[in-house]
Amino acid sequence: MTKSWMTASVMMGIIMFVYQMMQPIIQQTIRPFILRSCNRYIQRFLACTNPYIEISIDECTEHHRQNGAYVAIQAYLRPKTSELARSMKAQLCPNKKLILNMADYEEIYDEFEGVKIWWYVGKTFSPRPAAASDFEHRHLKLQFHRQHRELITSSYITHVIREGEAILLQDRRRKLYSNNHTSWNRLVFDHPVKFHHIAMDPVKKKEIIDDLISFSNGKEYYEEIGKAWKRGYLLYGPPGTGKSSMVAAMANLLNYDIYDLELTAVKDNSDLRILMQATSNKSIIVIEDIDCSLNITRKRKDLVGTKDKEVVQEFCNPSRVTLSGLLNVIDGLWSASSGERIIVFTTNHIENIDPALIRKGRMDKHIEMSYCCFEGFKVLAKNYLKLDSHELFGAIENLISENQITPADVAEHLIPKTMNDDPEYCLKNLIQALEKAKENRLLTANPQEETKTEDTSEISEPQELEEKTD
Ligand SMILES: Nc1ncnc2c1ncn2[C@@H]1O[C@H](COP(=O)(O)OP(=O)(O)OP(=O)(O)O)[C@@H](O)[C@H]1O
């Protein structure tokens, strides 16, 4: 009996000794291993019982940059936030628009193809922030039932980001860039003109709008046919017929920036290449008065010695940009970039432009901006006088069909000059000007019948215009 007690005591002593020896190993490896295994089983158990999946989108990337996906999702959620959230954060944008985002820890739901999805704004804190701004880390968490995993990961997230980007594009302030030798200066582009302000044949206007919209929605189509996603427009017509206004209306319709390229400020072809490469997608690159910008007019040699304003300008022009340089840069830009771009040339003298510059494929659509027609007048009367009809419209219709008057001239007569100028007064003003122009035209056609000489109409007559434009 005593012997067995002694053996047991020795055994206990050995066990205690071995345990003491093993303790550090148990603490450092075995215990964490057991805990990790338990944790994994707990996680698995929870995953079996919790059917929801979460996706987290951080506000900033690892390099402390703003995460584009977060910004786009936030924009997508804005309409739902203002409708559903109970706690929101208000922010004033540079365009003076108030936007509402979800406040921290707020949750809202969304629905996609009949599936319910929850969005939640979470926040974590850095124990050792590198900077004060690094202390908080916000994230958006998306939660959905696991049976919709395929739909959410393959379609919903793409849909959210695409929609969010479209909202951001709509909200952003567009830019107007103008160039010096090799760089662009940026201004906010706030021109208010829209297509409904443009006076022109309504059928032609609709055709242009449709063309622009189908271009801007044509990413897949252009990919499919293997063509760079670009389109060229040539706007031609007399001064004051709305060419520059049309470019602004195009930018407003498509939400594009405008690069107003002044070729006379560009030293040579290589500087032109640098400038063109610095333009961004979703933009209109416009070269105004292309025929006077460069030494590229077709009749340059024939015109030497004349007093034509453009010819003088042409020979004073220090730019060494050439026609072939311009063609190479345009074609190079188109073939090097797949982005959405429009290039517009405007001119008063289409006949002076080298056909190579405006051939189809470079300038896909040639749009003539011409004198004001009656439909155009109605647009201007609506814009300036808020008139849809008036008893004087009949007289104006007849007079407009007999005269060539630019929309700029019509606008000038319609615009009230004082607070007391009512719409009828402005219409009478226009009628008077049109009658004077008609009289003038008849006199010029038949000088013998000259009776009055004091006419000083501001309206351009066809003969005068031809003199100016030749
Ligand atoms: N078609 C038009 N529709 C509405 N307004 C027009 C139109 N054409 C001209 N205007 C008015 O006349 C002003 C001058 O027009 P705009 O500068 O667009 O003409 P333009 O064709 O570019 O002339 P230019 O050949 O001299 O550059 C505009 O600000 C606008 O108020």
Ligand SMILES: [Mg+2]
């Ligand atoms: Mg213009």
